Amino acid sequence: MSAPTAVRESRLRSPALPAPRGELSEGVVVALRQGGPAPALQRQAADADPYGEDLQLALYVLYELHYQGYADVSDEREWDPGLLALRQAMERRFLAALRADVPSVDTAEEALAGLLVEPVGHDESSVSHHLQRGGELWQLKEYAALRSLYHLKEADPHAWVIPRLHGRAKAAMVAIEFDEFGAGRAEDVHARLFAELMADLDLETDYGHYVDAAPAEVLATVNLMSLFGLHRALRGALVGHFAAVEVTSPPGSRRLAAALRRVGAGPAAQRFYDEHVEADAVHEQVVRRDVVGGLLAAEPDLDADVAFGIQSTGFLEDRLGALLLAHWRQGRSALRSA
Numbered sequence: 001m002s003a004p005t006a007v008r009e010s011r012l013r014s015p016a017l018p019a020p021r022g023e024l025s026e027g028v029v030v031a032l033r034q035g036g037p038a039p040a041l042q043r044q045a046a047d048a049d050p051y052g053e054d055l056q057l058a059l060y061v062l063y064e065l066h067y068q069g070y071a072d073v074s075d076e077r078e079w080d081p082g083l084l085a086l087r088q089a090m091e092r093r094f095l096a097a098l099r100a101d102v103p104s105v106d107t108a109e110e111a112l113a114g115l116l117v118e119p120v121g122h123d124e125s126s127v128s129h130h131l132q133r134g135g136e137l138w139q140l141k142e143y144a145a146l147r148s149l150y151h152l153k154e155a156d157p158h159a160w161v162i163p164r165l166h167g168r169a170k171a172a173m174v175a176i177e178f179d180e181f182g183a184g185r186a187e188d189v190h191a192r193l194f195a196e197l198m199a200d201l202d203l204e205t206d207y208g209h210y211v212d213a214a215p216a217e218v219l220a221t222v223n224l225m226s227l228f229g230l231h232r233a234l235r236g237a238l239v240g241h242f243a244a245v246e247v248t249s250p251p252g253s254r255r256l257a258a259a260l261r262r263v264g265a266g267p268a269a270q271r272f273y274d275e276h277v278e279a280d281a282v283h284e285q286v287v288r289r290d291v292v293g294g295l296l297a298a299e300p301d302l303d304a305d306v307a308f309g310i311q312s313t314g315f316l317e318d319r320l321g322a323l324l325l326a327h328w329r330q331g332r333s334a335l336r337s338a
Helices: 023-034 042-047 053-064 075-079 081-101 108-115 127-134 137-151 167-180 190-200 216-229 232-262 267-298 300-328
Strands: none
Touching: 023 042, 023 053, 023 081, 042 081, 053 081, 053 216, 075 081, 081 216, 081 300, 108 232, 108 267, 108 300, 127 137, 127 232, 127 300, 137 190, 137 216, 137 232, 137 300, 167 232, 167 267, 190 267, 216 232, 216 300, 232 267, 232 300, 267 300
8 A cells, every 4th residue: 555645734824714604604704804893693693593504604713713713814803702792692592402402311321322333234314324335436525525624623622621621531531632633643643634535535635625615514513513612611512522423433434434445545545534443443432431431420410411412413413414415315416616
């Protein structure tokens, strides 16, 4: 197997602001582009579709001020009081919808148990099953482009929880994150591996390049991590999200690696998912026993929050999966733009 082609660091520069999709996102984008005051759109946020294109893009843009920022936007806007007030209104709308719509379970143990059962045979609702069995190269490229909104900053949203943990949960969380960030080797940082996967698939590797192509269902899965991560009160939900990702990653990654081999993708494309099959199989045990177990031993009152984080993750992933499969089975692109 030949060595993967080296790629330029995807986060050397900040992306441009995306195109607005409605009143909320236009107000945010214009305020950031022109350096003006935040728009007073809290009332509109309270009435907006919580899963819709406009609110999800506006939230995504505001959250990105805490990550890579935007070209020609002052870093000072990260803590702009008016933008934070508008973000809070949108967060309340999004979170209230999730609490109303996400199936409820009593405990984190019950929520995790549902993730540990792999379906017998082919799961018609699973994107990774679809891609493994008969997904075409163009579908795998679309999947990678859309997932890049998270994977090019992989593990960053979960790092917000580290200062909010202590003892066994903190030690275990840091150990897992150490692996996610390359275990001390820049070339093994998982975000870097995903950029190499994208290069193998002839995709653009710049951070945030595919935002305009990403439908709201994609943005919501990324926004959920930031919503949980940026609020100490939601630390249990973020641990639940992290657990859901680590528990479901090995079987899904195995199927995606097989799909990439089947279509003849290069070694870098295969390596990313091969790495997750091996690493996350270990992480799954640690996160269940020590991250979730350690947190609930110290703060048992967060049990319902951890369960909510797990269930919310599955709920939004199911919505995204349904969108992708509905388009692909009709031979149509799932991207908003080419």
